[in-house]
Amino acid sequence: MGAERLKDHSKESRTFKVRAVLAFFVVVVMLCILVGRLYYLQVVEHDRYAAMSEANRVQLQPVPPTRGLIYDRNGVLLADNRPSYSVTILKEEVNDLDATLVALRSLIPITDREVESFKKRLYQRRRPFESIPVRFRLTEDEIAKISVNYHRLPGVRVEAELIRYYPYGKSLVHAMGYVGRINEKELGRVDSTNYAATHYIGKLGIEKFYEDKLHGEVGFQKVETNARGRVMRVLERRDPRPGSDIVLHLDLRLQQITEKLIEGRRASIVAIDPKTGGILALVSTPAYDPNMFVTGISSKDYKALRESPDLPLFNRAIRGRYPPGSTIKPMIALSAIDSGVVTPNYTIFDPGWYSLTHGGRKYRDWKKVGHGRVNMYEAIAQSCDTWFYDVSHKMGVDPMSKYLGMFGFGQVTSLDLPEALGAILPSKEWKKRARKTPWYTGDSLNMSIGQGFFVATPLQLATSMAVIANRGEWVAPRLLKGTKKINDAGAEVLESADFSDGKPTPADVVLNDEQHWNDIIKGMRDVMHAKNGTARRSGANSSYEIAGKTGTAQVVGIKQDAVYDADKLAEIHRDHALFTAFAPVDDPKIAIAVIVENGGGGSSTAAPIARKVLDAYLLGIDPFAEAEDDK
């Protein structure tokens, strides 16, 4: 201390005051810098930052439209939308995804496969802050379990969405198809704006074909979100335009009766209203529940369906390619008489077989002892193979191919069944192209009885019946009857389906002599109502007249001179039973095709089923109602 200069208190105080004033001056200057900076941000640049702040908080979110409903012709709801609760994860709010999944799985059952598809969805998601579903169709119990654990599961939410529900399950799956969760490939195909919020898309059938009508138009809402993307409130909303409700020609009651009639068999029935082309019933059994596919089917269930020997996934009605057998004969007869090869009165003697050359290969008639003398009417009524062998030998394949083509064989004529197949209508050109071999006369003989290369779907057979019923006037088969619209008066009206931009309808079948329609229809009428008609038992006691044709299609070739014994054959090698018809003859209201795989004979198996379907539609008789009354 001693070495120090003496302290000068007043000088120190003065110095301090100078410094303090200086310091305060510096403080004020620096505060002015701050104020200037804030003025710059808040006043000069205000507009720019106000816009940035607005862009931060406000987001445009798409709102999915409600999918249009599907009704049958009588107004019965066939495809509904029901709220379904699913548990979702918002990745942005989850710290440890695996731990969250483990915790979630300890609360509710989640299969490995569901975890797997969740992870798949996670990688293909479209927008940030989009929640990804983990499991669908939560029960109330499961919702409660998740809800009480919300606090320890950040990012996990239970969300409600409307999903497709098919109240009649497997009854309509082959007729209507189904929707399923949209996948990446489908997203690439659709308008990404309109599908911005959509999770489901028509995968099959009507749902796929009328996707545009059913989907509707996406809506948007301006929402205020926080920094983690959670919606705090809705600022503005443009409602989505729901998809159109559509009405089908299907008659649910007829569909269900028809389904019940062939329950437990591998079979298919298609019924068409010949006046409109509307498909009244389209049944393929066995079927499966489309509801399983909506939110994604489990691999176990899918494997079971795929590996079932009865092929439930297979839509027999529009994709099943069956040899039409004798059901084709009226049209073969028509090609023969209308092309002038023979007249309806052309009569042959049938010994039970036909051969092209003396002592050559015998083409057998189904009736071993033969039908004796038969003309065209009797040949149709009794399904005499020999008459057709003879006639087809005379005319060759060309008239048959030409006339059958006019009835829609070998092509897809249905307007709104996207999966329908054209099957095969053989011709010389076809055989040369497909088989690289020339056409033999034997091929013509086989074709005349609906065997050989000739295959057709039940839908094609029913369609050909509708064309005959209309005497050549074509009405393409379709499911859509119309779209529900609200008219200017506010009332609900049905706007008829417009197929003018769709597939062209085949040209009407114009015969050289219109009288020939009567000839084949008489033959078909005799099948049902003549004393030796093949389906006379099914035509008996009918208050209306039916024109029909039975068919029995061979599944395995029968060796020369071998005896066909249905009882000894394994079931899968038994013949397919077919029957086609329309009724009433004088004013056709329904055309039908029935195929029962390995059902045996067309007259014994298929025709009685068809009769019940016709009675159900034309007379309103429910074959099962009586059976239940008896009990």
Next chain:
Amino acid sequence: MINNREFERYMPEAHDHLRQRPSLWSYTRLDGWLLLLLFLLCGFGLFILYSASGQDIGYVTRQAIRMGAGFVVMVFLAQLTPRFFGRWALWLYVIGVLLLVCVMLFGVGAKGAQRWIALPGFRFQPAEIMKLILPLTVAYYLAHRSLPPSFRHIFICLALIAVPTVFIMKQPDLGTSLLIAASGVFVLLLSGILWRYIFIAVGIGSAALPGLWAVMKDYQRQRVLTFLDPESDPLGSGWNIIQSKTAIGSGGIDGKGWLSGTQSQLDFLPESHTDFIIAVVAEELGFIGVLILLTLYVLIIARGLVIAARAPDSFGRLLAGSLTLTFFVYVFVNIGMVSGLLPVVGVPLPMVSYGGTSIVTLMAGFGMIMSVYSYRTMLLK
């Protein structure tokens, strides 16, 4: 210790002045102006904290409790004489440095920084206490030397400043270490240190900047880079500053309204209730709200400097002056950082940002300033 009558005897000219006032302030040894301004500031802080915390009254309650604790400490320290602080200054300095060593050895913390000492049921940041101890020690040291200080004393003071600063920088806590260094340097500046030393120091400091860059940690460098160009990493380290500037700018002149700031209420603004709370003020109360807050700060600083200037001895002057200026550095660094003028360093906005230790330390500092005020006559002999 001293009563009015004694005071009147020492300072007859203050007689009228004392007559006008109730004896309450001299009795409680508090400064009425400072107390009023601090109350207003705390009230403002609680008001904006309610909004900044997402309208969580729990935060407000806890902050109010801390403020209460701070007032208790302030009132207690105001009762002690500056001489008492001076007596303990060197001891406190040694204890403070030892605590910093303890932090290095057994400290706890988060995000890669060791800042806390955990005692059962209680943990504190020795660096905070050092904010008071260092100016106290330097002021005490210089007050007993002839001023302006000689080069030797300046060097000793710089050594006193450097030790805690380096320890805290190593924690690492750049913001606090700068505040501590500043609090010590202010004592030197106020002591009348010669201008040529000041210019030389500024020159050396500028030359040493590249060296500082070399010893900085990666995250500190990142902060500086982000400060220079926040848009370079808008979702990473630039996010904070972009969002705070957006909050401030979108507030405009009169703000979006209390509780209506979208940036803060919707969590776009990070750390909205702690270091970035000024952005909430700017967004919700606008430029006007910020000016009101800055006015409170200016008045507090002015009052602190007035108290310092009126202090009878160098120790009181230097202590009160440096504490006041340190308070200003808090305000400047915080607002400068949030508005994008300065790099992001963790400095809270005094009395407004949510957080315990800083409020208690600041209040303790004001307690010491008030002590200087109350005893301004004591050493006048």
